[in-house]
Amino acid sequence: xxxxxxxxxxxxxxxxxxxxxxxxxxxxxxxxxxxxxxxxxxxxxxxxxxxxxxxxxxxxxxxxxxxxxxxxxxxxxxxxxxxxxxxxxxxxxxxxxxxxxxxxxxxxxxxxxxxxxxxxxxxxxxxxxxxxxxxxxxxxxxxxxxxxxxxxxxxxxxxxxxxxxxxxxxxxxxxxxxxxxxxxxxxxxxxxxxxxxxxxxxxxxxxxxxxxxxxxxxxxxxxxxxxxxxxxxxxxxxxxxxxxxxxxxxxxxxxxxxxxxxxxxxxxxxxxxxxxxxxxxxxxxxxxxxxxxxxxxxxxxxxxxxxxxxxxxxxxxxxxxxxxxxxxxxxxxxxxxxxxxxxxxxxxxxxxxxxxxxxxxxxxxxxxxxxxxxxxxxxxxxxxxxxxxxxxxxxxxxxxxxxxxxxxxxxxxxxxxxxxxxxxxxxxxxxxxxxxxxxxxxxxxxxxxxxxxxxxxxxxxxxxxxxxxxxxxxxxxxxxxxxxxxxxxxxxxxxx
Amino acid sequence: xxxxxxxxxxxxxxxxxxxxxxxxxxxxxxxxxxxxxxxxxxxxxxxxxxxxxxxxxxxxxxxxxxx
Numbered sequence: 169x170x171x172x173x174x175x176x177x178x179x180x181x182x183x184x185x186x187x188x189x190x191x192x193x194x195x196x197x198x199x200x201x202x203x204x205x206x207x208x209x210x211x212x213x214x215x216x217x218x219x220x221x222x223x224x225x226x227x228x229x230x231x232x233x234x235x236x237x238x239x240x241x242x243x244x245x246x247x248x249x250x251x252x253x254x255x256x257x258x259x260x261x262x263x264x265x266x267x268x269x270x271x272x273x274x275x276x277x278x279x280x281x282x283x284x285x286x287x288x289x290x291x292x293x294x295x296x297x298x299x300x301x302x303x304x305x306x307x308x309x310x311x312x313x314x315x316x317x318x319x320x321x322x323x324x325x326x327x328x329x330x331x332x333x334x335x336x337x338x339x340x341x342x343x344x345x346x347x348x349x350x351x352x353x354x355x356x357x358x359x360x361x362x363x364x365x366x367x368x369x370x371x372x373x374x375x376x377x378x379x380x381x382x383x384x385x386x387x388x389x390x391x392x393x394x395x396x397x398x399x400x401x402x403x404x405x406x407x408x409x410x411x412x413x414x415x416x417x418x419x420x421x422x423x424x425x426x427x428x429x430x431x432x433x434x435x436x437x438x439x440x441x442x443x444x445x446x447x448x449x450x451x452x453x454x455x456x457x458x459x460x461x462x463x464x465x466x467x468x469x470x471x472x473x474x475x476x477x478x479x480x481x482x483x484x485x486x487x488x489x490x491x492x493x494x495x496x497x498x499x500x501x502x503x504x505x506x507x508x509x510x511x512x513x514x515x516x517x518x519x520x521x522x523x524x525x526x527x528x529x530x531x532x533x534x535x536x537x538x539x540x541x542x543x544x545x546x547x548x549x550x551x552x553x554x555x556x557x558x559x560x561x562x563x564x565x566x567x568x569x570x571x572x573x574x575x576x577x578x579x580x581x582x583x584x585x586x587x588x589x590x591x592x593x594x595x596x597x598x599x600x601x602x603x604x605x606x607x608x609x610x611x612x613x614x615x616x617x618x619x620x621x622x623x624x625x626x627x628x629x630x631x632x633x634x635x636x637x638x639x640x641x642x643x644x645x646x647x648x649x650x651x652x653x654x655x656x657x658x659x660x661x662x663x664x
Numbered sequence: 665x666x667x668x669x670x671x672x673x674x675x676x677x678x679x680x681x682x683x684x685x686x687x688x689x690x691x692x693x694x695x696x697x698x699x700x701x702x703x704x705x706x707x708x709x710x711x712x713x714x715x716x717x718x719x720x721x722x723x724x725x726x727x728x729x730x731x
Binding site: 204206207208209210211212213214215216217218221222225228229230231232233234235236240241244248251252 | 667671674675676678679680683684685687688689690692693
């Protein structure tokens, strides 16, 4: 970098500004900002340098031999790569970095599509097994006695003939044996398996179970009364109207969504968003999902265990939503247990017993109707607010070791001690409600009309699932991808 | 000072290429022509800059910028 150039400071300011904007307004994503505006950095950089040189020239000072040093070009090329990568990432999968590679792949050749078709009798078969390393699979049911598959394989290759050779190595198989129908795309037989993928549209009889294994690709399954088992390194999963049990084990995922499942749901692994709605069976989630987690209408006990939080309850006629360090829930039937390192908890209309133990986070409780559930709340650092229904009989003890204490409810009295205090009910009848914080305010008040129905899910109700794009009518050759020449061109230019 | 227009063109080459490159990516990004079809513009711009360098007077311009 040239001494005295204003460009580098400008770029630092721009970068700082972007990160600051991101911090102040978390809904702005740095990645989407950079992926959108990084070419502007190059333009700005070049223009500023040109301006500087013109200025130097007009002042009559000695001009540099070249306007940009090798180091600057190196930085620019590096920036281009990062920018292009982010652009691809945004374009192909705004939600998940796993698809970064897709853009990279397109550097090498063009996509060639080949149609796939197959069927096998499903008489006597109870299970469909899909073995497709890469690509999406959509499964629907119909009154049929055979499994029907259509779809396409996409091969990325430099030439038509190379693509054909690769495709020919991967025989598409739909076979029926030993009570199961097996769909295999045999992608492992093609070298460099990153360069092939197969999208499948599958129709199965209504009672068939589905087991799918893959490395990368979405699964969309609707309408079967059988069980579902999905194992993948990276997948979005959407399930609807499933009669059997669901097992999902993913190493990475942008979304898992299951609606109207009669059986049990078991989810392991990791991912971003998770939505479960109208589940009749038990729900067990031992997984780490970092995005929005949304449960609605679960008829049986549910348990969620991640590295940070453990949550369980007996039944959920309402909803529970976990997102961005917050748990909001309404109409939850206990026993409810919530343990977490950091989480704000807001619960309304809960019944039976409630136990909350968090290290850091505020707790806001609105039990709703009388009698109030037996409640034990403990937070090490955070405020607690309890809005009790009028005339509730309870044995209350609310305390803080250090913080404001406030009570606006008949039949309770405040004792201040040191820097904290205690609120106790005059009578010790009724369910025990014990809330305590080491550090933070405690408020006990009567519920007001405005408390009812204030917490609503701020997620849109029951998003329509977005199915993976249906395979387009297969064409033999579809050179659609942009073959991006590496931005090494300017490097060569500079060397001359 | 020994600044000629030719030297100016040479010094401007890098920055102009850089801005062009950014512009092409911005067009690609904005949904216009893709970079895979517009990259020859870089060669053309480079050629034009070289041409300017060769065609403009090499001697220090007496009437330009001299102190």
